[in-house]
Amino acid sequence: MLRLSKLTDYATVILSFMAKNNERVCAAMELATATGIALPTVSKILKALVNAKVLISTRGAKGGYALATVPEKITVATIISALEGPIAVTECSISQQGCEQAAGCNISGHWNVINLAIYNALESVTLADMIKPQETLIPIASLYRLENHHVSQ
Amino acid sequence: MLRLSKLTDYATVILSFMAKNNERVCAAMELATATGIALPTVSKILKALVNAKVLISTRGAKGGYALATVPEKITVATIISALEGPIAVTECSISQQGCEQAAGCNISGHWNVINLAIYNALESVTLADMIKPQETLIPIASLYRLENHHVSQ
DNA sequence: TTTAAATAGGACTAAAATAGTCCCCAATTA
DNA sequence: TAATTGGGGACTATTTTAGTCCTATTTAAA
Numbered sequence: 001m002l003r004l005s006k007l008t009d010y011a012t013v014i015l016s017f018m019a020k021n022n023e024r025v026c027a028a029m030e031l032a033t034a035t036g037i038a039l040p041t042v043s044k045i046l047k048a049l050v051n052a053k054v055l056i057s058t059r060g061a062k063g064g065y066a067l068a069t070v071p072e073k074i075t076v077a078t079i080i081s082a083l084e085g086p087i088a089v090t091e092c093s094i095s096q097q098g099c100e101q102a103a104g105c106n107i108s109g110h111w112n113v114i115n116l117a118i119y120n121a122l123e124s125v126t127l128a129d130m131i132k133p134q135e136t137l138i139p140i141a142s143l144y145r146l147e148n149h150h151v152s153q
Numbered sequence: 154m155l156r157l158s159k160l161t162d163y164a165t166v167i168l169s170f171m172a173k174n175n176e177r178v179c180a181a182m183e184l185a186t187a188t189g190i191a192l193p194t195v196s197k198i199l200k201a202l203v204n205a206k207v208l209i210s211t212r213g214a215k216g217g218y219a220l221a222t223v224p225e226k227i228t229v230a231t232i233i234s235a236l237e238g239p240i241a242v243t244e245c246s247i248s249q250q251g252c253e254q255a256a257g258c259n260i261s262g263h264w265n266v267i268n269l270a271i272y273n274a275l276e277s278v279t280l281a282d283m284i285k286p287q288e289t290l291i292p293i294a295s296l297y298r299l300e301n302h303h304v305s306q
Numbered sequence: 307t308t309t310a311a312a313t314a315g316g317a318c319t320a321a322a323a324t325a326g327t328c329c330c331c332a333a334t335t336a
Numbered sequence: 337t338a339a340t341t342g343g344g345g346a347c348t349a350t351t352t353t354a355g356t357c358c359t360a361t362t363t364a365a366a
Binding site for chain 2: 002003004009076080084087088089090110113114117118120121122124125129130
Binding site for chain 1: 343
């Protein structure tokens with residue numbers, strides 16, 4: 001299904017909330033309450049986002065988290081990478097030493113093309129876009145193409 | 154990491170082999186031998202591809218599997234959908250009834266934009282492309298952007 | 307008509323990845 | 337110095353994925 005993890009999904013919810021309160025420093029507890037996500041989970045996500053330099057943290061009383069930059073500069077690609085590592089659809093795209101199927105497989109170059117296309121798509125949407133009211137909502141009809149290919153497995 | 158399943162990866166290897174032997178009907182056993190993937194696993198993948206109408210099967214002695222159409226018409230998006238279901242990065246993109254975070258989350262429309270971008274990328278590469286010798290190999294340098302965002306988690 | 311070869315379908319087990327929780331430490335402020 | 341807040345990492349539980357196996361069905365050929 002080519003799915004993102006739940007944690008990544010949560011991260012966008014948390015970051016969206018923070019973007020709307022742009023100036024403020026938010027404590028993990030506050031974010032947990034605001035989003036309805038359990039505190040330990042929120043903490044885990046925030047730590048990953050700090051490591052990826054998406055957020056800046058302040059320790060101690062009155063501490064908390066704040067966006068490291070403006071929402072316009074935080075891309076979806078960055079958020080996904082922060083929680084899931086590099087964006088690559090196959091293992092062999094990451095480890096440079098090719099796969100065990102080397103005999104039958106010489107298609108890694110093509111996966112790279114696909115990776116790049118996906119990366120560009122993810123890089124083109126920012127946190128600022130995500131908190132916009134959905135004027136840009138796309139017509140339902142165009143989504144049916146996605147469903148057409150579903151096969152119960 | 155936004156990763157495809159191993160089975161999907163195997164499927165591209167199997168289909169690539171078949172595309173190169175275009176005319177022939179291949180038995181599961183033959184494909185297992187050619188690709189080095191275990192027979193039961195190959196079988197499972199072939200069944201899914203038949204369900205998705207990517208392959209046509211013939212039962213009985215001298216039976217086997219053949220491509221349902223020319224490699225030019227089999228897209229990566231179709232192959233992925235066959236093994237993993239619809240291409241959608243978040244749960245809420247699939248079930249139309251929104252998520253539990255409804256209060257804090259009104260970004261599903263934006264996920265849909267992302268889904269569509271990814272889908273288009275996957276739809277633009279065909280099985281025929283994948284079996285081409287890699288004249289189109291992209292420069293290593295352009296991939297470094299992907300790695301930059303890696304964060305150990 | 308029988309036998310062998312092959313797929314269909316689904317149940318089942320094993321392995322791996324993900325999600326979620328918890329604890330103890332470090333830093334900051336009042 | 338006490339209270340508050342994040343940092344880091346270990347740990348458990350859950351879910352998903354991978355992989356195997358069994359039985360039925362179909363077909364070609366002996």
